[in-house]
Amino acid sequence: MIAELGLAALWLAAALAALQTVAGFLSVRAGQGAEIAALIRPASMMQGLLVAFSFAMLLWLFAITDLSVKLVAANSHVDKPLIYKLSGTWGNHEGSMLLWVTVMAAAGALIAAVEHRLPERTMYATLGAQGLVALGFYGFLLLSSNPFERLPVPALQGMGLNPLLQDIGLALHPPTLYFGYVGLSVAFSFAVGALLTRSVTPDFARAMRPWVLGAWVFLTLGITAGSYWAYYELGWGGWWFWDPVENASLMPWLAATALLHSASVLASRDALRTWTIMLGVVAFSMSMIGTFLVRSGILTSVHAFAVDPERGTFILVLLTLYIGGALLLFALRANTISEGKRFSVTSREGALVFNNVMLSAILAIVLLGTLYPLLTEAFNVRVSVGPPYFNPVGAIFFMPMLLVMGVGPLLRWREDRPDRIRSELALFAALIIAAIVLLSLLVEIALLPLLGLAMGLGLAVASFMPLRSRQLGRIPAATWGMVLAHFGITVALIGMASESAFSEEELVALSAGESATVGPWTVTLEAVEPVAGPNWTAIQGRLSARYGDSEPVVLAPQARSFWAPPQQTTESALSTRWNGQLYAVIGDPAGEGRFQLRLWWKPFVTLIWYGGVVIALGGVLALIGHVLNDLRRRHRERRLDEQRSEEEALGILSGEERL
Amino acid sequence: MSWRLWIPLMVFAGFIGLAAYQLTQPKDDIVESRMVGQELPYFELPPAVERGESISSADFADGTPRLLNIWASWCLPCIAEAPHLERLQREGAEIVGIAIRDRPEDVAQFLAQHGNPYTAIGRDDLSQVQLEIGSSGVPETFVIDGEGMIRYQHIGDIRPEDVPILLEELRKAGA
Incomplete structure (x- = not known):
């Protein structure tokens, strides 16, 4: 029933x-x-x-x-x-x-x-x-x-x-992403509505913005949680694999980030009208393309759950109708919408447009890399596209974008002179150059992590510069949100660069009582014992790990066997310090009572996810700020209306005078 | 200016064309065992039901080709394939089972409910034998010839149309 x-x-x-x-x-x-x-x-x-x-x-x-x-x-x-x-x-x-x-x-x-x-x-x-x-x-x-x-x-x-999937993080991860995808569907509907009625106004951007912000916050959290899940549950020690499903969540995020910024320009400056509409369509189409790639099973992925060609066909038909329809409407209508107000290249709008272009380029790179295997398979060549493509090619556009992210918020709307913010620019450049010189002298480090760390350190200061010489109490919540979100990006960036530059890895076979060292840690295998849970059994290693000369901590990594359905999973064990994480995985018996242990020391790796959370917090602040602003504006307008009608009723103003 | 507005639609149409083409292509997502064409790895398994017979890899090298069915009482497709296994048995196939991660009382209940086409069933509590012969799930059915060589692998439940194929493979293996 x-x-x-x-x-x-x-x-x-x-x-x-x-x-x-x-x-x-x-x-x-x-x-x-x-x-x-x-x-x-x-x-x-x-x-x-x-x-x-x-x-x-x-x-x-x-x-x-x-x-x-x-x-x-x-x-x-x-x-x-x-x-x-x-x-x-x-x-x-x-x-x-x-x-x-x-x-x-x-x-x-x-x-x-x-x-x-x-x-x-x-x-x-x-x-x-x-x-x-x-x-x-x-x-x-x-x-x-x-x-x-x-x-x-x-x-x-x-x-x-x-x-x-029996994991609390993962129980919450898919719904978080869906909230994000669906928020973008609202932005899509607004864009279609505005195109149909040819009414692309700052009001339209203000109505759409909270939905984009909300969707963006959920996507940020979803991606952060998904990345952390892959990190500790898969037991491979990595936090991003450029897997098609991960990309499927990253692409809408990139599009939403661009949309967010262009909607801001439209809301406050009435510029970038067609571009905002275009991004509204693109952001939702990325959600749907992602869903299609995951559900249809045309790409092979570790996430391939619920794979069924019939479902794939259904989603593809929906995709064709909605996105194809919206893009057709765009092609027919967009030239009847004027581009809006003009602005000079060195202005807040100019910086935002630059970042929009960079974000779109990164989006195109990720999309191409994700679809490339599909393309070559049509010619019977099987390839897989991974980090060697995505990391350097993405970085080419990511680095300039970060530089502009540091400078853009300092510029004025419409038109500005670079020498007005001379001292800020000098400080920003000096920080980055000093960090590059110091790091390359002190440690051996690859180019990308070096640039990442240097930019991260420079940006950590630059992201707070928009607050300079302002009364902190009078800064609107939305501005705080922006500052916090930009700061979150730098926190995550430092985490990523540090993880890739300074991680140490050891693969050892130990019997009970033996030790291994990784980075500053000494890890001793105390014992290996069987344990049982409600629907699994496991072998569990008892490790005692000592950081330098401090008190040892106990770690218990497991290799679990589930029986319904039969499947093996690894439960990694982590020890988190303020300056990084020790990551331990137990593997197969290596004979003679020894067990394989895989150990990593990852300095500052946790900053990646803290950064994600800070970005999302920034989004929440901005959302609250904008909603409050809108409410205030509405209240003010209503009061004005009331006042006017009262005055009219009293006959104080005549019709001619009001004109 | 206005022709540029059509670019997004063109790119999108290209993607749809590619995706539609790929969807119609047969997708080969079955992982075939690399053990097909090789000798059965050595194993000995205790019986899966009380007072049943144990099985070992040596039993297969006695000149009679057999079907080796990997299954479990907790597996729904195994219920679906049970009648077809019985039909294979009626057609003269000798079937040996391996029950994966199962309990004797559950196995006995399954056999009472869905029939018992097996000559013997071994009990593989840790999926060790299953993994060694390259089977990644239940149910799967292997054709083993009279010398203990793995000749053919059927992945998934046996459907009515698979019965003649399996009988033919058994015949090729020398039955």
């Missing part, structure tokens, strides 16, 4: 999405005052409620492990801890698509409820577009990926969840 309720709610929501789409586009054609327009906002809100109900039903089915439902039987198990039963709801294709439409419908409901700044006609088009996108995903769910399908005969136990 629960499953049937959920399915019924889903069908109703789909019907409402269809209504919302039709009503939206009819109202756009009819113009202001169409009667059918009254349906759009209620349909959107009701749809949000229904899908949320449907998702709650699926959560419930997983909570009680109803094995007569195919999805539960295939992805859950009676013996699994409750938290992982619940996370199993979205740890599979059907459930994750339902989560996707849930978030999307909730976002649509929210815009319908609160967004009144834009011309009503643009809102009809926006909500119509949002309904159309949602409709495609409803069709996908209901026609080819029904999460509520029953089994003819209930299963006995269930088939388990991939043990690699």
Whole structure:
């Protein structure tokens, strides 16, 4: 009964999405005052409620492990801890698509409820577009990926969840990314709405900006969490592998970062109109292309869950319709939209445009590298593209972008003279050059990490320069957000450069009582013992690790064997200090009672993820700042309106005088 | 200026064309065992059910080709393939099973419920034998000839259309 309720709610929501789409586009054609327009906002809100109900039903089915439902039987198990039963709801294709439409419908409901700044006609088009996108995903769910399908005969136990995914970080990682993807779908709908009604205004950018910022914060957190998960769970010691699925989350982030900055220009300077629209379309298309690459299985990846060509075809059709449609609309309409206000090259806008171009170039590089194997496979050549391509080629565009990131916020809008910020520029350049000279004299270091560290040190100071000679208490939250986000980038950059420059690695075979050293650490294998968990058994090494002469810490890396489904995983053990991490993995028996141990000392590696969190925090601050600003502005306008109508009523102003 | 506005659409169309082409191409994502064509690695396994027979690699080198079925009572596709294994047995195939990470009482219950086409079932608690013969999942079925050589590997559950193929492979192996 629960499953049937959920399915019924889903069908109703789909019907409402269809209504919302039709009503939206009819109202756009009819113009202001169409009667059918009254349906759009209620349909959107009701749809949000229904899908949320449907998702709650699926959560419930997983909570009680109803094995007569195919999805539960295939992805859950009676013996699994409750938290992982619940996370199993979205740890599979059907459930994750339902989560996707849930978030999307909730976002649509929210815009319908609160967004009144834009011309009503643009809102009809926006909500119509949002309904159309949602409709495609409803069709996908209901026609080819029904999460509520029953089994003819209930299963006995269930088939388990991939043990690699039984991890709290990973239970939260996919939903975080979905929030990001869906936030970009809202930006897409706004862009389509604005194109359809030819109304690309600063108000449009202000309406879109919180969604882009929110999506960007979630993407940042999702990527950071995913990177940390890959780091400690896969046991390979790396934190980014340029895997297609990782790239699939990075590409929307790059596009969203560019969109964020160009929307800022549009909001405050009314420039870069077509470019912002273009990025709105591109950002969402990156989310969909990423989803397509992961789900269709046309690229081989460690993440290849839920691979099915039929699903691939479905997503490809949706992709063609939405993105192809939007790009066609763009090609037809964009030349009727004027580019907006002009600005000089040395200005805040100029710096932002430069960074937009660099971000787009990096995006193109990542996209090309990700799709390249697909291209060569069409000619029967199998290649894999990895760090030797992505790292140097990406760095060519990343480094100049970082330099401009340090300087850009110091420039004034519209036009500025470089010699006005002479001293700041000199300080920035001096810091970088000093760091390069010192580092290359003191340590042996490769070129890219050297540049990374030097830029990181320079930028750490430069990112706070926009606060100079201002009263700290009067700086708006959005500016603090920018400063913090830029500082987060430098923190992560220093972590990355330090990890790649100074990491040390040891692969040893030890028997109990023997020691090995890695960097400043001395690691002793005390014992190897078997341990058992609720659905796994493992061999566990007991290590005592001593940093220099300090007190030893105990580490317990495990090699786990799960039995439903049978799979081996490594649980690395970490010891974190302020200046880095010791990373230990236990491997196979090496004969004569010895075990393989892989040890890494990674100085300042944790800065990578702290940096990610700081970036996200900056985004949150900026989001709060902009929302508060908008509320204040709305309040002020309302008061002005009231004042005016009062004055009118009192007859103080005559019609002519007001003109 | 306006022709440039069409560039994004053109690039996108190129991507769609490529992706659509790749989707229609048959995707070979089956990992075939490198052990096919080689001798069965040495193993000895205790019986998977109480009072059953143990199995060893030496049993396979007695001149009779056999099917070696890797399965488990906890595996759903194994239930699906059970009737087809029985049909193979009725057609004269001799089938030896290896139960992966299983409990004797579960194995016995499975056999009582879905039939027992096996001459003997070994018990592989740590997937050691499974990994050694290059099997990456359950169920999988190998054709072993009378000299203990691995001749053929079938990955996934046996479907009705696979039965004649397996019988043919057995015949080629000398049955």
